[in-house]
Amino acid sequence: MTPVAAPPVALGALAPVLIVVGTALAILVLDLLPPRERKTHLGVVTLAGLVAALFTTIAAWGGAGRAFRDMIVLDNYALFFHIVVCYAAALVVLLSVDYLRRAGAESGEYYALVLFSTSGMLLLASANDLIVMFLAIELMSLSLYVLSGLFKRRREAGEASMKYFLLGVFASAFLLYGIALVYGATGSTNFDRLAAAVAADPRDPIAVIGLGLVLVGFGFKISSVPFHMWAPDVYEGAPTSVTAFIATGSKAAVFAALIRLVVAGLRPTQPDWTALLWALSVATMTVGNVVAIAQSNLKRMLAYSSIAHVGYMLIGVVAGGTAGASGVLFYLLAYTFTTAGTFGVITLCERAGVEAVDVRDYAGLGRRHPTLALALSLFLLSLVGIPPLAGFIGKFYLFGAAVRAGFVWLAVIAVLNSAVAAYYYLRVIVAMYMQEPAGPPAAWAPSFAGGLALAIALVGIVLLGVMPAPFADLAQAAVAPLLR
Amino acid sequence: MTPGLLTLVTFLPAAGALALLLVPRRAEQALRGGALAVALAAFALSVPLYIRFDAGSADYQFVEFAGWMPSAGIGYHVGIDGISLLLVLLTTFLTPIALASAWRAIEDRTKEFVVVMLLLETGMIGVFVSLDLFLFYVFWEAMLIPMYVLIGVWGGGNRIYAAVKFVLYTMVGSVLMLVAILALYFQHGAATGVHTFDLPTLARWIMPPGLPQTLMFLAFALAFAIKVPLFPFHTWLPDAHVEAPTAGSVILAGVLLKMGTYGFLRFCLPLFPDASLAFGPLVLALSVVGIVYGAWVSTVQPDLKKLVAYSSVSHLGFVMLGIFTLNQQGLVGGVLQMVNHGLSTGALFLMVGMLYERRHTRMIADFGGLWKVVPAFSALFLVVALSSLGLPGLNGFVGEFLVLVGAFQVDAGLAAIATTGIIFAAVYLLWMYQRVAFGEVTREENRRLTDLTPREWALMAPVVVLIVWIGVYPVSFTRPTEATVEALILQVQTKAGVDVAGVATR
Numbered sequence: 001m002t003p004v005a006a007p008p009v010a011l012g013a014l015a016p017v018l019i020v021v022g023t024a025l026a027i028l029v030l031d032l033l034p035p036r037e038r039k040t041h042l043g044v045v046t047l048a049g050l051v052a053a054l055f056t057t058i059a060a061w062g063g064a065g066r067a068f069r070d071m072i073v074l075d076n077y078a079l080f081f082h083i084v085v086c087y088a089a090a091l092v093v094l095l096s097v098d099y100l101r102r103a104g105a106e107s108g109e110y111y112a113l114v115l116f117s118t119s120g121m122l123l124l125a126s127a128n129d130l131i132v133m134f135l136a137i138e139l140m141s142l143s144l145y146v147l148s149g150l151f152k153r154r155r156e157a158g159e160a161s162m163k164y165f166l167l168g169v170f171a172s173a174f175l176l177y178g179i180a181l182v183y184g185a186t187g188s189t190n191f192d193r194l195a196a197a198v199a200a201d202p203r204d205p206i207a208v209i210g211l212g213l214v215l216v217g218f219g220f221k222i223s224s225v226p227f228h229m230w231a232p233d234v235y236e237g238a239p240t241s242v243t244a245f246i247a248t249g250s251k252a253a254v255f256a257a258l259i260r261l262v263v264a265g266l267r268p269t270q271p272d273w274t275a276l277l278w279a280l281s282v283a284t285m286t287v288g289n290v291v292a293i294a295q296s297n298l299k300r301m302l303a304y305s306s307i308a309h310v311g312y313m314l315i316g317v318v319a320g321g322t323a324g325a326s327g328v329l330f331y332l333l334a335y336t337f338t339t340a341g342t343f344g345v346i347t348l349c350e351r352a353g354v355e356a357v358d359v360r361d362y363a364g365l366g367r368r369h370p371t372l373a374l375a376l377s378l379f380l381l382s383l384v385g386i387p388p389l390a391g392f393i394g395k396f397y398l399f400g401a402a403v404r405a406g407f408v409w410l411a412v413i414a415v416l417n418s419a420v421a422a423y424y425y426l427r428v429i430v431a432m433y434m435q436e437p438a439g440p441p442a443a444w445a446p447s448f449a450g451g452l453a454l455a456i457a458l459v460g461i462v463l464l465g466v467m468p469a470p471f472a473d474l475a476q477a478a479v480a481p482l483l484r
Numbered sequence: 485m486t487p488g489l490l491t492l493v494t495f496l497p498a499a500g501a502l503a504l505l506l507v508p509r510r511a512e513q514a515l516r517g518g519a520l521a522v523a524l525a526a527f528a529l530s531v532p533l534y535i536r537f538d539a540g541s542a543d544y545q546f547v548e549f550a551g552w553m554p555s556a557g558i559g560y561h562v563g564i565d566g567i568s569l570l571l572v573l574l575t576t577f578l579t580p581i582a583l584a585s586a587w588r589a590i591e592d593r594t595k596e597f598v599v600v601m602l603l604l605e606t607g608m609i610g611v612f613v614s615l616d617l618f619l620f621y622v623f624w625e626a627m628l629i630p631m632y633v634l635i636g637v638w639g640g641g642n643r644i645y646a647a648v649k650f651v652l653y654t655m656v657g658s659v660l661m662l663v664a665i666l667a668l669y670f671q672h673g674a675a676t677g678v679h680t681f682d683l684p685t686l687a688r689w690i691m692p693p694g695l696p697q698t699l700m701f702l703a704f705a706l707a708f709a710i711k712v713p714l715f716p717f718h719t720w721l722p723d724a725h726v727e728a729p730t731a732g733s734v735i736l737a738g739v740l741l742k743m744g745t746y747g748f749l750r751f752c753l754p755l756f757p758d759a760s761l762a763f764g765p766l767v768l769a770l771s772v773v774g775i776v777y778g779a780w781v782s783t784v785q786p787d788l789k790k791l792v793a794y795s796s797v798s799h800l801g802f803v804m805l806g807i808f809t810l811n812q813q814g815l816v817g818g819v820l821q822m823v824n825h826g827l828s829t830g831a832l833f834l835m836v837g838m839l840y841e842r843r844h845t846r847m848i849a850d851f852g853g854l855w856k857v858v859p860a861f862s863a864l865f866l867v868v869a870l871s872s873l874g875l876p877g878l879n880g881f882v883g884e885f886l887v888l889v890g891a892f893q894v895d896a897g898l899a900a901i902a903t904t905g906i907i908f909a910a911v912y913l914l915w916m917y918q919r920v921a922f923g924e925v926t927r928e929e930n931r932r933l934t935d936l937t938p939r940e941w942a943l944m945a946p947v948v949v950l951i952v953w954i955g956v957y958p959v960s961f962t963r964p965t966e967a968t969v970e971a972l973i974l975q976v977q978t979k980a981g982v983d984v985a986g987v988a989t990r
């Protein structure tokens with residue numbers, strides 16, 4: 001009997017994840033030490049951990065680490081997503097510091113959970129195996145379920161947390177069952193061997209059903225129609241900083257796995273998926289945009305808008321190839337900055353001591369806080385896709401990929417959708433600049449960290465909009481090894 | 485790379501806007517003065533463009549190129565020819581006037597106002613100088629937002645409706661154009677192996693006629709037709725004009741609408757010649773419908789601003805008519821008519837704005853007998869109205885005459901119907917003028933009206949000088965365009981492989 005060889009342990013490929021997990025553990029210990037009443041220093045430690053992870057990521061660029069029998073890869077593709085996720089997490093932490101104190105929900109667990117969730121996202125981007133992918137998704141999601149119920153006293157928080165948990169678990173079950181079927185059909189959970197098996201027999205019904213179920217699981221996590229029902233309630237009930245994290249980091253991470261599996265792994269079966277994804281994309285963007293029109297709660301509106309943006313990103317998955325995949329990557333980068341900034345402004349606005357979430361609360365903001373109003377306007381215009389901001393370039397690459405791959409009508413539907421979207425985004429700008437407040441106006445809750453986060457996000461969207469070439473090249477370099 | 489003259493003219497206003505952001509909000513006079521100085525400086529910089537322009541050449545001049553996103557074939561490529569030269573000058577000429585016209589009218593949020601106006605100027609000039617489809621689209625879309633803010637913040641009672649309508653109409657058109665730009669990019673790339681958004685390169689390529697070309701033409705044409713606005717896409721215009729502040733109306737009528745007609749000239753004709761020829765009769769018919777319809781609807785307007793707004797539909801119909809005759813006279817007339825409309829209608833809006841500042845009403849019925857109270861104002865108003873209706877000796881006549889000469893060669897019947905537009909213009913403008921200026925003073929409030937102030941004289945004088953100049957000696961303005969127009973016609977003919985005039989007369 002041959003002895004079972006222990007796989008070589010190469011922790012280098014996990015370095016960013018380990019740094020983040022280590023920081024989270026440190027936070028849990030530090031939380032028990034004085035000072036007990038202020039938690040700002042924990043935010044600083046969290047940030048330091050994220051920045052360290054970011055630098056590790058940047059240092060590892062260009063390498064192609066593989067570890068644990070190819071279950072984990074640290075290629076440029078994973079690193080690109082690491083950068084996006086670390087940025088998202090860092091922005092969220094910056095936004096949280098003062099926001100949580102004002103809401104009376106400052107706690108050590110918050111930062112630890114954000115970091116655990118981040119580590120799940122990082123792992124998800126590196127996952128090259130269905131099991132690791134599942135574990136990463138669970139690590140990310142479980143932390144987020146708790147985080148979305150952080151405001152224990154609010155009824156919406158309980159609803160959000162419960163709904164997110166139940167539906168999320170439901171989606172995980174789909175995912176797991178799909179994984180089981182795929183394993184049964186192909187005999188492997190490794191993406192590479194999976195791809196080879198699928199290529200050998202693209203029509204194996206068990207594998208196709210299994211992958212379909214995996215896709216359903218992904219659909220839940222990225223909140224694509226018809227699996228989007230949880231998003232508005234969760235976005236509304238969760239603390240705004242957590243909402244920002246769900247909208248940016250978790251989406252980016254799940255897209256990372258989706259593209260690795262579908263665009264790269266399932267290329268032989270591409271035609272089978274294309275029609276399905278096409279319909280999914282159109283339904284997602286249309287439902288998201290149309291329903292967003294009817295929302296007066298800004299957080300719900302942004303929830304539907306984020307559903308619509310998922311629809312745009314699915315265009316890249318439909319189009320496939322380097323152009324489509326790198327289009328999604330660039331879009332996620334742009335979307336992360338834009339969305340984090342938009343939610344960031346919401347965390348900084350309060351009205352009569354309560355967070356300002358209704359569109360009407362923003363009436364007259366342009367007069368009272370011109371800088372804040374300008375920032376929010378720019379973020380919203382970037383979401384609309386007005387040049388020269390990041391959102392426009394992102395759409396340009398995605399729609400370009402669609403036209404190139406011959407999906408002209410998909411691009412037409414998408415651009416008409418973005419014209420519809422202009423209506424509800426502009427409504428916020430209308431409120432800020434063209435209407436007078438009824439009652440006490442929304443006030444800006446001063447926060448240095450929050451301001452810093454907004455400044456970073458603003459620089460991000462302008463830089464990505466005016467000088468997109470280096471970032472687009474980065475995205476190309478990230479997907480190139482994947483599609484070789 | 486040192487920025488060239490064209491880059492300076494384009495981005496000076498935006499740079500000025502950023503600088504003015506640093507000026508404290510309370511220093512309103514400094515903000516106004518600063519903005520005016522920047523706009524005048526941009527005008528001063530643009531004059532050498534005209535002086536140093538080689539009228540004999542149809543090539544793009546003052547060309548600048550820099551790689552922007554080289555891997556995608558996107559470059560910062562700017563340059564002007566005889567058509568865009570006039571429109572750039574019109575923009576730099578009208579912006580300081582619009583700013584000065586708002587000296588007293590805009591007292592709320594002056595800082596935002598001047599910043600928005602200057603950003604708008606950069607956007608408009610950028611549209612006219614871009615020789616790269618991507619760059620063009622960036623300016624085209626980016627300039628929507630300042631105009632939206634201008635209408636929505638400083639507009640009249642129904643301003644939000646008008647502003648949102650303006651944006652949504654324009655967006656629907658332009659997003660489809662984006663898809664068409666991408667489709668053109670990949671078609672050209674697939675056919676030649678060169679992936680580029682560079683306009684001169686794309687224009688040299690002969691696209692095979694067929695469905696793709698037709699669809700691309702339609703997408704571009706929709707974007708431009710909404711902007712012009714060509715009948716039946718004009719419904720946003722009266723709302724936008726009526727609600728916009730005077731400065732906004734001047735810019736909207738003076739420059740923004742020209743972006744649509746310019747788009748037809750610069751993009752539709754050279755890029756999609758076959759489709760342009762195929763759809764030519766339809767566009768001609770719609771233009772003539774617009775001419776007559778705009779004139780009729782103007783006649784019955786009780787609101788001065790709405791009257792002028794509908795007259796724009798009629799006048800822009802002449803421009804479109806001229807462009808799609810595809811002959812020398814028609815095209816030169818169309819281009820000149822763009823400038824004329826910018827001057828005359830801009831001036832009309834200015835004068836209506838002056839009345840509104842004094843009386844806070846724009847209803848024709850609220851005036852009457854103004855000649856007795858404010859003779860200088862009334863005299864200038866008459867000159868401007870006459871220029872708008874095409875009195876020989878003033879600018880409007882030259883452009884309309886050339887357009888009609890061009891149209892007559894294509895279809896005499898069409899030209900005849902279009903001519904009635906001039907007659908109706910005389911009807912609505914003179915009837916309006918009669919009710920406003922002649923007769924007895926019907927309202928007591930009107931007796932206390934003050935005549936033109938020195939500031940108002942200062943901003944009207946240059947416009948009137950140009951109105952007379954173009955009317956008497958149009959060659960100064962038609963000469964630079966002639967070579968360009970000739971080359972354009974030749975290009976369309978050779979690319980479509982037909983004798984355009986022959987086909988059109990058939």
